[in-house]
Amino acid sequence: MELENLDLKTLIGPQQDVETIECWADRNGVTEDTARMWIKRGVLPSVKLGKRRMVNSVQLRHRLLDQEWVA
Template sequence: MKPDNTDGLILQTIDDFARSVGVTVETVRIWIRKNKIPSVKIGKRRLVNIHKIKNTLESEE
């Protein structure tokens, strides 16, 4: 597997994801609501599914 800047994480908090891609938290929440990016809910927390995003991008190459 290729190294990446997620330090091996396959899930990322909305705050961390927003910061890593340079957008606001509200933008990420909108993307999630519109199913633009995959997410999972664990307990009360919503997390961005980095693994699924990477797989999608790699399959499009």
């Protein structure tokens, strides 16, 4: 099975491990352009699945939890 043929709805479960930039931006109240800029700068972790760039929410949660312990 090719990655391009994966149904994105099956990838996004209750914990939303990965999600489209558009969905992530909408859910978090930022523009898609802002989310893409954060990805480009390395602020927002992402992963490429096939031809799509997806926000890696698991890695983001880990980063945030690590910062919480340090602060």
